[in-house]
Amino acid sequence: MLVGTILGSGLALLDTTVVNVALPHIGKTLGASMDGLQWTVGAYTLVLAALVLLGGALGDRFGRRRVFLVGAVWFTAASVLCGFAPEVGWLVAARGLQGVGAALLTPASLALINASLRPDDRARAIGIWAGFTGIAAALGPPLGGWLIDALSWRWVFFINVPVSLVVLAVTLRYVPESRSPASAPGFDVTGAVLGAAGLAGVTYALISGRGPLPAAVIAGVLGLAAFAGFVAVERTSPHPMMPPALFASREFSVINAVTLVVYAALGGVLFLFALQLQVVAGFSALAAGAANTPIPVLLLLGSPRAGSLSKRVGARVPLTVGCLLAAAGTLLMLRVGPHAVYWRDVLPAVLLFGLGLTVLVAPLTATVLAAVDVRYAGVASGVNNAVARTGGLLAVAALPLLVGLSGAGYAESSTVDHAFRGAMLYCAGLLAIGGVASWLLLPSRPHPAVVTASISPA
Numbered sequence: 001m002l003v004g005t006i007l008g009s010g011l012a013l014l015d016t017t018v019v020n021v022a023l024p025h026i027g028k029t030l031g032a033s034m035d036g037l038q039w040t041v042g043a044y045t046l047v048l049a050a051l052v053l054l055g056g057a058l059g060d061r062f063g064r065r066r067v068f069l070v071g072a073v074w075f076t077a078a079s080v081l082c083g084f085a086p087e088v089g090w091l092v093a094a095r096g097l098q099g100v101g102a103a104l105l106t107p108a109s110l111a112l113i114n115a116s117l118r119p120d121d122r123a124r125a126i127g128i129w130a131g132f133t134g135i136a137a138a139l140g141p142p143l144g145g146w147l148i149d150a151l152s153w154r155w156v157f158f159i160n161v162p163v164s165l166v167v168l169a170v171t172l173r174y175v176p177e178s179r180s181p182a183s184a185p186g187f188d189v190t191g192a193v194l195g196a197a198g199l200a201g202v203t204y205a206l207i208s209g210r211g212p213l214p215a216a217v218i219a220g221v222l223g224l225a226a227f228a229g230f231v232a233v234e235r236t237s238p239h240p241m242m243p244p245a246l247f248a249s250r251e252f253s254v255i256n257a258v259t260l261v262v263y264a265a266l267g268g269v270l271f272l273f274a275l276q277l278q279v280v281a282g283f284s285a286l287a288a289g290a291a292n293t294p295i296p297v298l299l300l301l302g303s304p305r306a307g308s309l310s311k312r313v314g315a316r317v318p319l320t321v322g323c324l325l326a327a328a329g330t331l332l333m334l335r336v337g338p339h340a341v342y343w344r345d346v347l348p349a350v351l352l353f354g355l356g357l358t359v360l361v362a363p364l365t366a367t368v369l370a371a372v373d374v375r376y377a378g379v380a381s382g383v384n385n386a387v388a389r390t391g392g393l394l395a396v397a398a399l400p401l402l403v404g405l406s407g408a409g410y411a412e413s414s415t416v417d418h419a420f421r422g423a424m425l426y427c428a429g430l431l432a433i434g435g436v437a438s439w440l441l442l443p444s445r446p447h448p449a450v451v452t453a454s455i456s457p458a
Contacts, residue, residue: 001116004170006129008072009109010136011160011167012102015044015079016392018144019095020274021289022153026091027410029153034406036088038207041271041396043092046203047099048106049389050196053241053382056107057187064108064115065177069168071104076164083157107382115178135300145289188241191233198226199390206397242383252371252380254441255364258319259384260391261434262326262360265427267392268399269330269353276333276420280413281340291346295354302358315367316442322360323435329353330428334421338413356431367442395430399423 019026023037030036059067078097085091113125147155201223208216234240247253270292277288309318329352335345368384400406403422409415 001112001170001175002125002128002132004167004175005068005109005112006132006136007163008068008105008167008171009129009133010140011072011075011163012048012105013133014136014140014144015098015102015160016048016389017270018140018156018289019044020270021141021145021278021285022148022156023275024278024410025148025153025285026088027408030085030088030091032088033408034400034410035207036092037410038396038400039092040088040095042203042207042393043096044099044102045267045389045393045396046199047096047196048102049386049393050199051100051103051192052106052386052389053379054187054189054192055103055105056111056382057241058104059108059111060179061187063177063179064111065171065175067104068108068112068175069171071101071108072164072167072171073101075101075105076161077101079157079160079164083154085154106385112175112178116176135296141289141292142286143289145284145286148285148289188233188237188239191230191237191241194226194230194233198223198230199393201226203393203397206394206401209401241379242386243379246372246380246383249371251442252368254437255315255368255371256384256387258323258434258438259364259368259387261430261437262323262364263388263391264395265326265330265430265434266357268395268423268427268430269333271396272399272420272423273333273336275410275416276336277340277346279411279416280338280420281336281346282338283342287342291342292350294347294350295357298351298354298358299361302355303362306359306362309363311366314442314444315363316438316444318363319360319438319442320435322356322358322363323431323438324356325359326353326356327428327431327435329356330424330431333424336420337417395427399426402426 019041023040026032026040027034027037032040055067055071075098078094078101081094082091082098085094110129113129117125143159144156147153147159201219201221203223205216205220205223208219234242235244273292274288277283277291278285283291306318306322329349332349332352335349337345340346365381365384368380372380400419400423403419403426405415405419409419
């Protein structure tokens, strides 16, 4: 069961990171502009962020194993469509379909473990799940880089097919069905549609901000209107996917605000760092994919200790220190330029950035769960997951606009280098804001319900 659920969640995780390494090659092969590359990343993240809560509710109602299997099949079919994409519009549409499959896989994976094992075995199983997910995060980008160098960027998607077949076989044979008898009698489809429309409108406005101004403005206004409608629906729906009662907790609201800015910075760094390493520093796809490996390794090794620390001292200090360390690591990335040497210019920045994430990620997750009533634990985790992905989505959409990276500029060394330096300053600023907000707005004492957690950044 663990093999099936780990591989299933690993598929959804890897396709948020591996594609970053492939972007220069996708752009060259398909003749894509910078907008096309942004949508290649953003379409997947947008759909996943908008539907992940609905995917969890579907599993609770109709069976987590069934929804997990449907997600695996859907994800595999969409991966094949991505691999055969003849032009960038096809690829973006297929990436959106991949996001639907990931929204079914992601919440069902951990829910199956939680529902299928005896209480005494759950903590150990979740620890194994988290640990191997971290290993998958570490191995994925180098594997993707090797596939790109040896074969083609298309194999970043084709490799999902044999893995998915293993997931299907193991799940059908070993994973029992489970559902929640207390699940809501209906689904917040209206909320999901409005949330997706809001994200799509704002994202389109940011990505198209350099294009025809009326279209971008109209999209932005419609997106904001959809968000307003989403808030209104959540306040009146008998079964909201994002219960307003959650945000009655100041701590929950602050943690999610910090999550938004932290994962926006993380999304911006991962999106542009791979581009900087390949286009400016001259790294191969394999070398660029392997460059960030210390980050998930540090998370894997250090997150349990960081979670234990937050249990003793509270989230305020770890989040503040972690955000500031990650901001310092981001600023250190400014050393990466033409003729960069990995051990001298790249590794110190990656280690400091990864250390900051290690200090803050587990306390952030644990505090989100502790800040609300236990009956909302699953929804609270899902909301935080959606907020994190939304932060990454908005960063990928906004940063190229802010730093003037457009058209075919992603293939020009001087243009990418200039844009990267500006973007890292923005990302460091976001992390600093997260640190200051944590220090000023979070309580200094540990929450009595905090539990340790160990996760990898999605």
